[in-house]
Amino acid sequence: MSDVLSAPLVVEFPFTRSLGPVQSAFLTGLRERTVLGVRTDDGTVLVPPVEYDPVTANELGDLVEVAPTGTVTTWAWNPSPRRDQPLDTPFAWVLVRLDGAGTALLHVLDAPGPDAVRTGMRVRIRWAATRTGAITDIACFEPYEGEPGPTEPAPHSGEFTDPVTGIVAPACLDYVHTPGRAQSAYIKALEERRTVGERCPACRKVYVPPRGACPTCGVATAEQVEVGPRGTVTTFCIVNIKAKNLDIEVPYVYAHIALDGADLALHGRIAGIPYDQVRMGLRVEPVWSEGARHVDHYRPTGEPDADYDTYKELV
Numbered sequence: 001m002s003d004v005l006s007a008p009l010v011v012e013f014p015f016t017r018s019l020g021p022v023q024s025a026f027l028t029g030l031r032e033r034t035v036l037g038v039r040t041d042d043g044t045v046l047v048p049p050v051e052y053d054p055v056t057a058n059e060l061g062d063l064v065e066v067a068p069t070g071t072v073t074t075w076a077w078n079p080s081p082r083r084d085q086p087l088d089t090p091f092a093w094v095l096v097r098l099d100g101a102g103t104a105l106l107h108v109l110d111a112p113g114p115d116a117v118r119t120g121m122r123v124r125i126r127w128a129a130t131r132t133g134a135i136t137d138i139a140c141f142e143p144y145e146g147e148p149g150p151t152e153p154a155p156h157s158g159e160f161t162d163p164v165t166g167i168v169a170p171a172c173l174d175y176v177h178t179p180g181r182a183q184s185a186y187i188k189a190l191e192e193r194r195t196v197g198e199r200c201p202a203c204r205k206v207y208v209p210p211r212g213a214c215p216t217c218g219v220a221t222a223e224q225v226e227v228g229p230r231g232t233v234t235t236f237c238i239v240n241i242k243a244k245n246l247d248i249e250v251p252y253v254y255a256h257i258a259l260d261g262a263d264l265a266l267h268g269r270i271a272g273i274p275y276d277q278v279r280m281g282l283r284v285e286p287v288w289s290e291g292a293r294h295v296d297h298y299r300p301t302g303e304p305d306a307d308y309d310t311y312k313e314l315v
């Protein structure tokens with residue numbers, strides 16, 4: 001399996017969302033050291049609160065304040081915290097039912113080790129020194145031996161000055177990606193500026209990029225077939241919105257291109273021709289990126305357009 005590639009891959013983006021009235025009150029409340037829940041039609045207090053009853057789907061707005069103390073209902077020990085987790089020392093993920101709440105809140109518990117954590121233990125909120133209206137305004141939970149809070153939560157208007165109305169939640173997935181045998185061969189061929197697909201032994205179709213199996217017949221593919229480099233535009237769109245971090249002037253054309261010998265169209269940018277002259281059937285060839293093993297764009301070859309019948313199965 002040594003010819004199978006793998007590489008670290010990081011997918012990272014900020015997720016911006018508006019909060020709506022209930023989540024806005026909840027997060028603004030945390031900023032003010034106040035934990036709010038919402039009462040459902042059957043009287044259950046949900047913490048964190050939601051805008052609609054998960055059982056009846058009725059709109060909810062009956063906010064109440066619950067205690068900053070509660071009980072661990074279940075937990076899992078995290079021996080090796082990762083970047084941007086709430087604590088940078090080993091901790092327990094916990095579900096905590098705050099006093100007065102009917103449901104449990106997911107957060108972390110600062111504890112010296114798993115032996116110090118148990119279901120049913122009493123905990124309280126440790127507030128962050130700087131609070132902005134986010135779930136991280138609760139720095140963590142900590143063990144607590146004092147009196148429990150009131151079991152009957154107090155009504156709350158949910159109104160605060162300068163409420164938080166939106167949040168930016170950073171999302172990051174970092175992992176080791178392995179493309180598998182077939183795509184490893186495909187990527188290695190790209191290094192030599194060749195495009196290699198695989199032919200299905202049953203239906204004889206050539207897949208580019210290869211996935212290692214035929215999606216129609218369900219059988220493994222192994223026979224490697226070099227395709228292209230020229231191909232035919234089977235369909236296309238004109239892009240008018242400039243993407244961040246992409247140094248391409250709009251409008252430009254993005255197309256499905258059936259490389260000669262391939263039974264699956266791949267996509268790429270078309271350049272070297274005014275965007276409004278790109279058409280189905282246009283014959284194109286790749287222009288490779290300098291110093292990189294991928295095609296930068298495709299440009300017209302000057303050949304006559306392909307006959308529709310030659311690519312209609314690939315549109």
Ligand SMILES: [Zn+2]
Pocket residue numbers: 200201202203204205214215216217218
């Ligand atoms: Zn097949």
